Amino acid sequence: MSTPAHQKTKLKKKSEAVVKMLEAGKISNKQLVFLIISILLSTTSIFLPSAIYQEVKQDAWMVIILVVLVTAAAAFVLALLGNRFQDSTIIQYSTKILGIPLGKVVGLLYIIYFIYINAIIFREFMDMITTSYMPETPSLVVCISLFIAVAYLVRSGIEVLSRVSEITIPVILLLLVVVIMMVLPEVKISNFKPVMETGLLEITKSIYVPLAFFLEIVTMLMLVPYVNKPAQVKRTFILGVVISGLFLLLIMFAVIGVFGNLVGSMNFSTLRVIKYIKLFNLIERVEPVIMLMWVYGISIKIAVFFYCSVLALAQWLNLREYKALVLPTGVIIITLSFIMWDSSMQLKTHVKTIAPFFIVVEIAIPAFLLGVSALRGIKGVRK
Amino acid sequence: MKRFKKLVKNITNKYTKANNKKLNNKGDKPGRKLFNDLDRNMDTAKDKLGRSMDLVVREFKVGHTRGALLCINGLVNKSIIDNHILETLMVHSREVEPNPVGDGKKLLQFIKNNTIAALQYEETHLLDDVLTKVLLGYTALYIDGLDSAVLINTIGFEMRAIEEPQTEAVVRGPREGFTENLQLNISMLRRKIRSPELRLESKTLGRFTGTPVCIAYIDGIVNEKIVEEVRERLQQVDIDGILESGYIEDFIEDAPYSIFPTVGNTEKPDVLAAKLLEGRVGILVDGTPMVLTVPYVFIETIQSSEDYYARWASGIVMRMLRILGILITTQLPALYVATISYNPEVMPTILVITVAASREGIPLPATAEMLILGLIFEILREAGIRQPRPVGQAVSIVGALVIGEAAMKSGLVSSPAVMVTVLTGIASFVAPAQGNVYVHVRLFLLFVSAVTGFLGFFIGNLVLLTHLVSLRSFGVPYMSPLGPSNYKGWKDVYLRVPMWAMIDRPGVINWKKQQRVNKNVNPGPPKNEIKKEK
Numbered sequence: 001m002s003t004p005a006h007q008k009t010k011l012k013k014k015s016e017a018v019v020k021m022l023e024a025g026k027i028s029n030k031q032l033v034f035l036i037i038s039i040l041l042s043t044t045s046i047f048l049p050s051a052i053y054q055e056v057k058q059d060a061w062m063v064i065i066l067v068v069l070v071t072a073a074a075a076f077v078l079a080l081l082g083n084r085f086q087d088s089t090i091i092q093y094s095t096k097i098l099g100i101p102l103g104k105v106v107g108l109l110y111i112i113y114f115i116y117i118n119a120i121i122f123r124e125f126m127d128m129i130t131t132s133y134m135p136e137t138p139s140l141v142v143c144i145s146l147f148i149a150v151a152y153l154v155r156s157g158i159e160v161l162s163r164v165s166e167i168t169i170p171v172i173l174l175l176l177v178v179v180i181m182m183v184l185p186e187v188k189i190s191n192f193k194p195v196m197e198t199g200l201l202e203i204t205k206s207i208y209v210p211l212a213f214f215l216e217i218v219t220m221l222m223l224v225p226y227v228n229k230p231a232q233v234k235r236t237f238i239l240g241v242v243i244s245g246l247f248l249l250l251i252m253f254a255v256i257g258v259f260g261n262l263v264g265s266m267n268f269s270t271l272r273v274i275k276y277i278k279l280f281n282l283i284e285r286v287e288p289v290i291m292l293m294w295v296y297g298i299s300i301k302i303a304v305f306f307y308c309s310v311l312a313l314a315q316w317l318n319l320r321e322y323k324a325l326v327l328p329t330g331v332i333i334i335t336l337s338f339i340m341w342d343s344s345m346q347l348k349t350h351v352k353t354i355a356p357f358f359i360v361v362e363i364a365i366p367a368f369l370l371g372v373s374a375l376r377g378i379k380g381v382r383k
Numbered sequence: 384m385k386r387f388k389k390l391v392k393n394i395t396n397k398y399t400k401a402n403n404k405k406l407n408n409k410g411d412k413p414g415r416k417l418f419n420d421l422d423r424n425m426d427t428a429k430d431k432l433g434r435s436m437d438l439v440v441r442e443f444k445v446g447h448t449r450g451a452l453l454c455i456n457g458l459v460n461k462s463i464i465d466n467h468i469l470e471t472l473m474v475h476s477r478e479v480e481p482n483p484v485g486d487g488k489k490l491l492q493f494i495k496n497n498t499i500a501a502l503q504y505e506e507t508h509l510l511d512d513v514l515t516k517v518l519l520g521y522t523a524l525y526i527d528g529l530d531s532a533v534l535i536n537t538i539g540f541e542m543r544a545i546e547e548p549q550t551e552a553v554v555r556g557p558r559e560g561f562t563e564n565l566q567l568n569i570s571m572l573r574r575k576i577r578s579p580e581l582r583l584e585s586k587t588l589g590r591f592t593g594t595p596v597c598i599a600y601i602d603g604i605v606n607e608k609i610v611e612e613v614r615e616r617l618q619q620v621d622i623d624g625i626l627e628s629g630y631i632e633d634f635i636e637d638a639p640y641s642i643f644p645t646v647g648n649t650e651k652p653d654v655l656a657a658k659l660l661e662g663r664v665g666i667l668v669d670g671t672p673m674v675l676t677v678p679y680v681f682i683e684t685i686q687s688s689e690d691y692y693a694r695w696a697s698g699i700v701m702r703m704l705r706i707l708g709i710l711i712t713t714q715l716p717a718l719y720v721a722t723i724s725y726n727p728e729v730m731p732t733i734l735v736i737t738v739a740a741s742r743e744g745i746p747l748p749a750t751a752e753m754l755i756l757g758l759i760f761e762i763l764r765e766a767g768i769r770q771p772r773p774v775g776q777a778v779s780i781v782g783a784l785v786i787g788e789a790a791m792k793s794g795l796v797s798s799p800a801v802m803v804t805v806l807t808g809i810a811s812f813v814a815p816a817q818g819n820v821y822v823h824v825r826l827f828l829l830f831v832s833a834v835t836g837f838l839g840f841f842i843g844n845l846v847l848l849t850h851l852v853s854l855r856s857f858g859v860p861y862m863s864p865l866g867p868s869n870y871k872g873w874k875d876v877y878l879r880v881p882m883w884a885m886i887d888r889p890g891v892i893n894w895k896k897q898q899r900v901n902k903n904v905n906p907g908p909p910k911n912e913i914k915k916e917k
Contacts, residue, residue: 149842296841
């Protein structure tokens, strides 16, 4: 079974060369935190509040705390895997760990996962824009204009992508805090009572949909080899999760505090909250601010998933360049986002049913890979 | 197809090779030597210079030997030649040494040692040397019977005095600006940085103009890689003439197709000195007061020398205003169009009613209104700049009246649109260095917001940001220290902290960590201050 030594080195060299050729950029751990916040916060902040509220009413904030704790633990496991293979992505080391046929299957699974999630986000974004802001604009226009920006971002490489996130995400977080401060006068504490009405069991049961969203952090396993200090990735992952969790908690607090029982029946409850802002008869209806936050947050999130899917595809097919894949992959994603669901309600229920599968891809497979690699004693090159 | 490509490659290869050969030959050729005979020498020199009307040849006698001076009228300082060369050669040498001084060589030695009362001279045997130096303003001294000439530095011509530059006016700070003369500019820089570490490297560019160019940097602060890169890029400049530093800028830019400049320029010695002290490299070009500085990052657009000369508090105010100005000049028209045509509900109710009332009966859509008014403003601005000052003022006043009063009263444009345009135009003067760049940005954003409202506006901004972030200037990311972020560098971005708090040089430009301020100095009254007892 053992391959000759010289062939082994040759193989190693080849894989390293592929990494170098595909993406020469380097990003800092700080930038990775911002990327994590962008993928964890931008969609969850729109969709999770009402989704969780429907399940557990006013105890929704507890669910988020629970989810953050579980995700932090999962992120730790993912970081261990990333740490073990600091020079390659999950697509590359899955073949190393499981052998060519099985490893390729796992790789394909991840490619499908990235594209699938991307299609979901595209659709969510379109629905939000067309229902809340521009009811007369065809969704295709929204979709394509977003796609142009995102494709440009992806083609510019991971360095540019992370720099953009580094500039925009802090502004978004700041705006979020300001907006929520403005809503504070409307918050009624009575909306949070009674505490634990549904019971701990219900709370634990309802965590899997938000968990599926939060475990999207698995995407970062595609970016670990491009990080400056891969050894510190554990801290980076957990920091990102905790920060996004805190902000989501803040949003949840505002939404429940303002609306109480109404949250369950709303589509975009966070958006509605913003409409409550009214200061000095001058600052009112600041929805464009929220739109700004989401356009930027979601663009970056889509770009990250898009980037990961093309990079994964290029690595899976052993290509020398990923830029040529941007347009075809984009066409597939946009088409999927149009044909898969008839309405946003269908999308919602669909996400609920598919969430367990996502969780398998997001944590079960990486944990399995980590276990097998530990048993077989396979390690990547440490930097 | 492949064959065709190969053919093209071959041809281009051949061409470039041949070209290189030609250039090399020109450089390597030893050139024609001078003759022994004065008359032949004079004739060839005159022929070579095409018997130009400004060529001056003065023949005279040193003792008993014939000699001649060759120079170009207008490039030389006549009083030096009259008093320190001609007089000493013709009169003094005879007084000191009444008898003839042996043969030509001894005579030349004597002249060099005893009679030429000028600081700088050199001897040459080559005609090419003589011609190039004479064209620079040197005077060539020929002695009959010698195959050599003495080139004496007599450069001196009329030039503009040092004045306050028009482009970077300040309330507080030095008023002097660079001139068109490279030597003077360099001396002005030297007077700012009196350190032996200031390095000035000379280069000549332009096949016909032979323009002297100088690379300036401070050894020990600058990143050597950047200097090396500057040298390499300047080496590649091959053009017939360089009349302004802009010619060079076009050749050494990182992003030639981008609308954003990746090479900075300044007209003031103090600004150049500050940039060199931060680790940048300056490129001084003869014939223009504009000095190039690299690497250039976006943040330099909002930095002005006065931020640092004024107290930090007012420095911060100025900087905030500049940021606001840039935001207004790029975003406001697009924001106006997106609001009016797509989501008017974002405005407060009273404002919506007011705006709607003033737009009543206006024949144009908001986008067209913005475009036309913007165009008129730009035309007025351009007309005002190129006209003589009194005329320019008249143009501005008439134009402003026409737009502001007549167009509005006649109901062609609405008053909010005029306000937006005027505010946009005025705000573009806040950061004058890139005033024209913002026209592109404004038009782009206006276009996307006209098509898809707020969504297009945000996405357009995202595309712009992506572009900005992807740029580099001599290896330095264009948007640093914002992205990639360097929070220490933020001391000099949105804010301007006091000088004693800006401890390190900007880490963006030189990767080495370098302190520029003594960390332990904190201004304030001394701790053991003696208090006056009442």
